[in-house]
Amino acid sequence: MATQNTRTLARLMMAPSVVVLLIWMAVPLAMTLYYSFQNYNLLTPQNVSFAGFFNYQYFYTDPAFFQSIWNTLLLVLGVLAITVIGGTAIALLIDQPIFGQGIVRILVISPFFVMPPVAALIWKNMIMHPGYGVFADIAKFFGVQPIDWFAQYPLFSVIIIVAWQWLPFATLILLTALQSLDSEQREAAEMDGANFFNRFIYLTIPH
Structure with a gap:
């Protein structure tokens, strides 16, 4: 003491x-x-x-004040929803014993170390660009008109970019929580006949 x-x-x-x-x-x-x-x-x-x-x-x-507040709330709620749900799903996946587990975890966490301006430029010019972005190439491959994301869906595009950058952090936190779960409790639940869904609802989430 x-x-x-x-x-x-x-x-x-x-x-x-x-x-x-x-x-x-x-x-x-x-x-x-x-x-x-x-x-x-x-x-x-x-x-x-x-x-x-x-x-x-x-x-x-300013006439744009309340619209800015609303956009900020949508941004926060959207990023939270994506990071929590997506982070939980990814944490559950990479918590499983797979080949190259360490490399997979590094790749999953790597977006967190990208500077925000760099991430914005990557998404704007390499992924979401309506002319030569990755999404545009996919749309052209399937014969669909490419979407100008930042012109047609600006708020949604920003939510995706911010969530992509914070998703690894949420995954890391949730993965740490998953790994701190007592393995004996999992084994006991499996022996009692609990399926994955029941173990997730009654054991993983409360923990």
């Missing part, structure tokens, strides 16, 4: 990291609040004047 001295030592050792993290979060927040009350233009940074609450008034009275 930890003594008072060891707890104090642990707090002292953690203090520098905590202070750095607080500064890392507090400074950008303070600068954001400061500039929100200023008339500031990146093209003319020397011309700074106090704006009061004008920026907030302009922001909330």
Whole structure:
């Protein structure tokens, strides 16, 4: 059991990291609040004047404000649904003993290490491009008119790109949870005659 001295030592050792993290979060927040009350233009940074609450008034009275809120909610809900459902399915698949399991896991997790601007350019110019993208080639192969994804379905396209990048993270978290499940419980459920669906509903999901 930890003594008072060891707890104090642990707090002292953690203090520098905590202070750095607080500064890392507090400074950008303070600068954001400061500039929100200023008339500031990146093209003319020397011309700074106090704006009061004008920026907030302009922001909330903008006709696109509520549409932006709605689009943000759809984006968050769409990404969450894809990452949770897709991450669970992929985690269940790669949790099975298969040949080259380590390589498969690395390939599944690899999109998480791609920078967001790079991921956006890859999807825009190599996958979703209506002229020479992968989806366009597939559509032409089947004799279907290619879809201009970013022109016809912009929000859906962004949801797919963001979900693709965060899906490996969700898969990694869910796979860790799956591997922490007691194997004896699985074996007991199998011996009791529980099928895969019942084991998933009553054993895997609660865990």
